[in-house]
Amino acid sequence: MSRGRFITLEGGEGAGKSTVMAVIAATLAERGIAFELTREPGGTPLAEAIRALALDPRWSGVMQAETELLLVFAARAQHVRERVAPALAAGRWVVSDRYTDASYAYQGGGRGQPAERIAALEQWAAPLTPDLTLLLDVPVEQGLARAFSRGERDRMEREQAEFHERVQVAYHARAAADPARFRIVDARQPQAQVAAAVRTELLRWIDAA
Ligand code: TMP
Numbered sequence: 001m002s003r004g005r006f007i008t009l010e011g012g013e014g015a016g017k018s019t020v021m022a023v024i025a026a027t028l029a030e031r032g033i034a035f036e037l038t039r040e041p042g043g044t045p046l047a048e049a050i051r052a053l054a055l056d057p058r059w060s061g062v063m064q065a066e067t068e069l070l071l072v073f074a075a076r077a078q079h080v081r082e083r084v085a086p087a088l089a090a091g092r093w094v095v096s097d098r099y100t101d102a103s104y105a106y107q108g109g110g111r112g113q114p115a116e117r118i119a120a121l122e123q124w125a126a127p128l129t130p131d132l133t134l135l136l137d138v139p140v141e142q143g144l145a146r147a148f149s150r151g152e153r154d155r156m157e158r159e160q161a162e163f164h165e166r167v168q169v170a171y172h173a174r175a176a177a178d179p180a181r182f183r184i185v186d187a188r189q190p191q192a193q194v195a196a197a198v199r200t201e202l203l204r205w206i207d208a209a
Helices: 017-030 045-055 065-089 100-110 115-125 140-148 161-177 191-208
Strands: 006-011 035-039 093-097 132-137 182-186
Touching (some): 006 017, 006 100, 017 035, 017 093, 017 132, 017 191, 035 065, 065 093, 065 100, 100 115, 100 161, 132 161
Parallel strands (some): 035 093
C-alpha cells in the first residue's frame, strides 16, 4: 500500500481557509481519494485542549512567546503521532488547516522567535514535511476585517495589524524558499474564483504525480 499524501493550507487571519478546505475535500472525493481533514493547533482531543489554552484571550499579554511556541509544538507532536502519521501510513491523504509553516509565520515572524529554534523543534517534535502547501494570500486589512466580522476574537486575532503584517511577510518568505512545495492562491478574488483556482491547482498537482 502506498503512503498517503500530506497537504496543508496556510494563510493569515480571514483568508478564507474554511471555504477552501471544503473545495479541497470535494476535489479529492471526486477523484476517489480516501482522505481526512484536520487542523492545527488541534486535530485530536488532547491537541484541541492545548489549542483552547493557546488561543484563550484570557492570556493576552501574559503568555510568553516561548510558552506559545512550545504549546503549538506540543499540540503538533500529539497530532502528528496520534493522527497524521497513522493515516498517511494507512494510505489515506491528510489535509490540515495549518501546520508548521504557521509556527514560522506567527511565532517566528509575528513574535520574533528565531527560525533556528523553530527548526530544532520541528526536527524532533514534528519531522513530517507536507507534500503540498496552499498559501491563501489576502491583504492583512481585508483578512482582519473578515475575521473580525465573525465576532469573538481569539488571542491571535486581538494582536495589532503590525503583528499580522509580519506574519504575512514570513509566510511569503517560506513560500519563496520552497517553491516546489508551495502554491500561492490569490484570495482577494470572489469566493467562486478562489474555489476554481484551488481546484485547478490541486488537480494539476494530483495529475502531475
Ligand atoms: P485558525 O484555526 O482560525 O486559523 O486559528 C488558529 C490560530 O492559531 C491562528 O491565529 C494561527 C495560530 N497558530 C499559531 O500561532 N501557530 C501555529 O503553529 C498554528 C498551527 C496556528
